Amino acid sequence: MRNYSEIENIVIIGSGPAGYTAAIYAARANLKPLLITGFEKGGIPGGQLMTTTFVENYPGFPNGIKGPELMNLFKDQAIRWGTTLLEIDAEEINLKTKPFSIKTKNELIQAHSIIIATGARANKLGVPHEKEFWSKGISACAICDGATPQFRNEELAVIGGGDSACEEAVYLTKFGSKVHLLVRSNHLKASAAMVDRVKNNDQIMIHWETELIDVQGDEWLNKLTIKRKGQLNNETINARGVFYAIGHTPNTEFLNGHLKQNSKGYLITKDGRPETSIDGVFAAGDVADSEWRQGITAAGSGCKAALAAERWLSKNNLASIISRGSKEPEKTKREGEIETSNENNFNFESLWQRGSYALRKLYHESKKPLVVIYTSSNCGPCHILKPQLKRVIEEFEGKVQAIEINIEDEQEIAKQADVVGTPTVQLFKSKTLIKQWKGVKQRHEFKNAIIKILEETSK
Ligand SMILES: Cc1cc2nc3c(=O)[nH]c(=O)nc-3n(C[C@H](O)[C@H](O)[C@H](O)COP(=O)(O)OP(=O)(O)OC[C@H]3O[C@@H](n4cnc5c(N)ncnc54)[C@H](O)[C@@H]3O)c2cc1C
16 A cells, blocks of 8 residues: 655545645645545546536536546546646545544555545336346446447336436437436426427437336346336336436445435535534535536535635645746647548558557457557546557557547447447457456556466567
8 A cells, every 4th residue: 555655735535626626726836736526436537517418507518528528628627727636536544633634545645634525326226136237228328328239229228317318318218219208206406408309309218107127138128117106017018128217326435434414415515515523524526416517516615615724724834835937838739630541541550540440450450469448438437548448559569459440430440349338448369359348447457368368479
């Protein structure tokens, strides 16, 4: 375990709109914040907006902006002003002694003040065969998994009656032949505009006062058992996919009851303010807000938390302020998307290429280990994983190559490769699949698997 020798001014836990906004404000106050982004315990780095398509209500973007793109901008801004990011989960926290301490898998960090911005995560239903069909037809993220080939032109279902459920149902009509929306009550709790979109879409069938009882299938889900209110017998409906949109639980487990929470687990703060039940600990965003739960409200509360922490540090004479070499930090630069390879631009030695042409060439002709990452354009976790994986590939200095396949553009390849969600990463050597990963994983998992292949080949 690495011990951070200095006591941090502010540690921010969580990298959604609340965490990044707090970081921007704390960094601009020259407090050099450390931000623990989270990794898998309570969502993914960037938070819930990484799992949505267009955010149309965040001020400043009149034409809307993709969730992952918005969160990458938040991140760039926080880094530009001097935030240090630690891509890991906070596992434990000790708020009984000062300075406070936070444990991750590898570090013990001490801090004078802490901002908790860990948001909330999607709930599950716990039906009997849920585990068996999780990722084989059941998903909690239509935006991430909707483009999967198994869902194309098939009947799909969404569970829930709020904004998320409605958004997901509308989104899924792009892929499925029909979308069943299973609503437990007799009305939709979504915004009026969203309700209109659902009701005016003839591909969506709303089942009022209906609950999911169980799921069935063989290799892949194919039926749902449902119960309608007032009916004695259960019914089955055909569906190859079911998407949960049934609310969220605040990510507070790692706090071990150190801070006051309400009956649903949300952190209690002073009325309209970010101070929690412990002096020097502040909360921002959805983790302390069971009511508004929006990007803009989370960002606003992140700002308040950072300003409150700054005042608290200065009042208690605890702030150690850094001084900047230059007034204006360097502007951020963004990497552009790479072109899809074809016979004219394909490069046998290139470390990272895109598309099935490059995949076929390297799969059949290259002797090097080959990493294939399957993505889809609106998949937030893919945005997290791609730069991580690129760094791993670069570290091997040409001994390994990677191909990116967008499963929306390359349906057949995704089907042949049995890809059932994005991101999926497959590692091949000499046309043999050595290992497969689903979802976002730590860099060392990919690295270790590649090292093992390289060691075996050099024997
Ligand atoms: C599908 C969907 C669509 C949405 N669309 C919109 C929209 O259009 N407009 C809008 O304004 N809002 C929208 N929202 C709501 C919005 O996403 C949330 O209100 C907002 O993201 C909350 O921000 P947050 O920073 O509080 O938390 P989150 O965004 O939930 O971020 C929490 C962060 O904490 C991290 N974390 C959790 N546990 C730990 C731990 N133990 N250690 C370290 N880190 C941890 C997570 O990895 C994550 O990075 C949508 C939400 C969903 C699910």
